[in-house]
Every structure is written in structure tokens, then in C-alpha cells.
Amino acid sequence: xxxxxxxxxxxxxxxxxxxxxxxxxxxxxxxxxxxxxxxxxxxxxxxxxxxxxxxxxxxxxxxxxxxxxxxxxxxxxxxxxxxxxxxxxxxxxxxxxxxxxxxxxxxxxxxxxxxxxxxxxxxxxxxxxxxxxxxxxxxxxxxxxxxxxxxxxxxxxxxxxxxxxxxxxxxxxxxxxxxxxxxxxxxxxxxxxxxxxxxxxxxxxxxxxxxxxxxxxxxxxxxxxxxxxxxxxxxxxxxxxxxxxxxxxxxxxxxxxxxxxxxxxxxxxxxxxxxxxxxxxxxxxxxxxxxxxxxxxxxxxxxxxxxxxxxxxxxxxxxxxxxxxxxxxxxxxx
Numbered sequence: 001x002x003x004x005x006x007x008x009x010x011x012x013x014x015x016x017x018x019x020x021x022x023x024x025x026x027x028x029x030x031x032x033x034x035x036x037x038x039x040x041x042x043x044x045x046x047x048x049x050x051x052x053x054x055x056x057x058x059x060x061x062x063x064x065x066x067x068x069x070x071x072x073x074x075x076x077x078x079x080x081x082x083x084x085x086x087x088x089x090x091x092x093x094x095x096x097x098x099x100x101x102x103x104x105x106x107x108x109x110x111x112x113x114x115x116x117x118x119x120x121x122x123x124x125x126x127x128x129x130x131x132x133x134x135x136x137x138x139x140x141x142x143x144x145x146x147x148x149x150x151x152x153x154x155x156x157x158x159x160x161x162x163x164x165x166x167x168x169x170x171x172x173x174x175x176x177x178x179x180x181x182x183x184x185x186x187x188x189x190x191x192x193x194x195x196x197x198x199x200x201x202x203x204x205x206x207x208x209x210x211x212x213x214x215x216x217x218x219x220x221x222x223x224x225x226x227x228x229x230x231x232x233x234x235x236x237x238x239x240x241x242x243x244x245x246x247x248x249x250x251x252x253x254x255x256x257x258x259x260x261x262x263x264x265x266x267x268x269x270x271x272x273x274x275x276x277x278x279x280x281x282x283x284x285x286x287x288x289x290x291x292x293x294x295x296x297x298x299x300x301x302x303x304x305x306x307x308x309x310x311x312x313x314x315x316x317x318x319x320x321x322x323x324x325x326x327x328x329x330x331x332x333x334x
Contacts, residue, residue: 032093035077040070040118042247048092050076055084062091070095072246072259073118073204102149102206105268113271117206117246117259123151124200126209126218130162135210136171140327141267142208143175147280147324148272151206154199155179158187158214174316187214193221197251204248204257211263219260223249274325281321283313298322 038050038057048070050057059078061070070076070092080090102116102123123146127134139155146153155172157165161183169179180199182192196218199205209215246261278285278297287307288295295302308318 032077032079035079035093036082037096038076038078038092039248040072040074040076042072042245043070044245047089048076050078050090050092052078052082052084055082057082057084057090058088059090059092062093064093065095068095069115071115071118072248073120073206074098075119100150102145102151103271104145104264105270116208116261120149120151120204120206120259122154122200122203122205123149124154124156124196124205124207126156126158126207126213126215127168128159128162128213129157129165129168130159132210132212134168136168137327138210138264138267139172140324141269143177144269144272144277144324144327145267147277153177154205156196156207156209156218157181158218159184161185172320174314174320182218184214187218187221190221192218197222200251200258201253201255204259206246206259206261208261208264208267213263215263216260219249219258222251222258224252225249269327277325278321281317284308284317284321287312297325 036052038052038059041049041051041056043049046060048059048061050059057078059076059080061068075096076092077094077096078090078092081088082090098118100120101118102120103113104116105113123142125139125142125146127139143153155169155177157168157179160181165179165181172179178199180192180196182196186192186195200222207215207219246259248257248259250257274296278288284304284307287304288297290303290306291297292299292301297304304318304321307313308315
């Protein structure tokens with residue numbers, strides 16, 4: 001009987017038998033030049049719903065992509081059955097280069113990044129002025145994530161019939177952020193959706209917000225479609241999560257996209273490099289040239305103090321920058 005072991009001749013070729021044949025492995029991957037381009041609408045338990053030429057196609061990630069995953073907003077290349085018919089399944093073979101990536105971590109000490117959405121160019125931060133009360137620390141954290149990702153922030157303030165927006169906006173006026181104030185009555189008669197929609201035209205906008213602030217209700221009005229909505233607990237002020245997965249929806253006139261994301265109770269910033277936040281402050285950024293190496297912009301030798309004292313920028317802008325940078329060092333709710 002022939003034995004295999006250390007005396008095996010190098011010409012001795014052994015192939016493990018299998019039922020599907022003995023096709024040799026290769027590192028050469030197909031180029032899939034005939035693949036169709038698609039836009040990821042949502043991801044549900046490993047199945048991705050992709051818009052391809054007006055049809056929604058269900059697809060899965062091809063094995064050759066390895067650990068690389070696709071998220072809502074990604075532009076992908078797809079092969080296989082693209083009919084969109086029931087029980088058909090295509091394959092995503094490429095994820096195209098992203099123009100932006102909005103990330104968050106579960107907490108500040110959690111190193112695992114979660115990609116919220118890809119290729120957005122605007123982040124709408126939805127907060128109620130009352131019921132539940134505004135959470136400025138959470139707003140600040142969303143702003144830092146937006147600046148880090150290169151997204152333009154938009155504040156959408158709801159329930160103005162219950163409280164004024166004036167006090168809250170005093171904290172954000174120096175940032176020059178676009179904002180829209182809405183009431184429940186305006187949302188019901190469609191006026192709020194019209195005014196918010198004007199800020200979304202021609203853009204891909206991701207919506208984030210604490211549960212119960214009316215985010216999904218607003219999205220329903222914007223896209224004229226119904227997603228499940230919840231209620232706010234009258235005792236705790238906490239809303240029930242009503243959106244369990246991110247979903248990209250087109251505006252009715254076809255000029256933009258809204259991406260509704262699940263309600264958040266925290267927005268971890270472990271992934272954020274504080275040095276990138278300064279890029280959102282073009283009036284302050286030149287003043288950092290005189291800062292010491294690895295300056296936190298909130299220390300004794302920071303050159304920004306002199307930059308502001310010389311009249312190059314508003315002191316409130318420096319205060320806002322330092323407040324935002326400090327959010328990474330404090331847990332939301334502290």
C-alpha cells in the first residue's frame with residue numbers, strides 16, 4: 001500500500017476528491033465587465049435591495065468581495081438575474097468608490113465602526129423642541145460626525161407649537177448651520193414637508209434623530225410613503241424605535257434622495273480624528289498654523305486664541321469649535 005508522508009515525491013500529485021469535480025483553484029478573479037450599475041436601497045438580513053434601471057433587485061454579496069460589505073447609499077456592480085422577479089437573487093461583485101462615509105460607534109470606547117450610510121452629502125439632524133426635550137449633546141455629536149464625514153449638516157426642529165426654537169438656536173447660530181423649524185400642524189397640512197423638501201433638492205440626505213422626535217413621520221410626508229411610526233411615552237419622554245433598518249427613498253419629483261435611519265440613543269465618536277473637525281471652520285483653520293504639534297485647540301499655547309483676538313474670527317466660533325471637540329471626550333448624557 002502506498003503511503004503519503006515525508007518521502008512523497010515532488011512529482012506525486014494528489015487531488016482531494018469531491019463531488020463537484022476537481023477544478024483547480026485560481027487567484028484570477030472575473031472582471032464582470034458586463035455588470036450593471038445599481039444603488040443600494042436597504043439591507044435586510046444579508047439581502048440587499050438594489051435599484052437597477054427602475055427595478056428593485058434582491059442581491060447578495062459575492063464571495064470575492066471578502067469582508068468588504070455594501071451599505072445603503074452604495075453604488076454597486078451587479079450580475080445575475082436582474083429581472084426583479086420574486087425569488088430571484090443577483091450578486092454584487094463590486095462596491096464602487098465612496099464619495100463620503102457617515103460612521104458611528106456604539107460608544108466612545110467601542111473601536112468597532114458602524115457605517116450608517118455611504119455617498120450622502122447632507123445630514124439632517126432631527127430634534128423635537130419638546131416632548132421629548134432637546135438633547136444638545138447628541139446634536140453636537142451628530143455635527144462632529146457630519147463634519148468628520150464631509151457632510152453638510154441641516155437642523156430640522158420639530159414640534160415648534162410646543163416650544164420656541166429661539167433658545168436652542170442661540171447655541172448653534174455661530175456655526176452658520178442651515179435649519180428648518182416645523183410644527184405638528186404644518187406637518188399635517190403639508191407645509192412643513194414643502195419647506196424641508198426645498199433643502200433636499202438635488203442631494204442625498206441622511207436623516208438621524210433620537211426616537212420620538214417625529215423623524216419617520218416627517219420622512220413619510222417628504223416621500224409620500226408610509227413607514228411605521230411610534231408614540232412617545234408620556235412618563236419617560238422616550239420614543240419607541242419605529243425604523244429598524246436604513247432605507248433610501250426618492251423624493252416625489254425625483255430630484256433627491258432621503259435616507260431614513262433607525263432612531264439613535266447615542267452616537268459614539270471613537271472613530272473621529274479631532275484634527276479633521278477643524279476643516280468645517282474655514283475662518284479658524286488658517287489660525288492653527290501657529291499651534292503646537294498635536295494641539296487640541298483647547299490648551300494654553302493654542303494659537304487660535306490670538307487669531308480670534310486679532311479679529312480674524314468671531315469668538316463664538318472658537319467657543320463652538322471647542323464645545324464640539326469636547327463632545328468626543330464626554331459621554332452623551334454626562
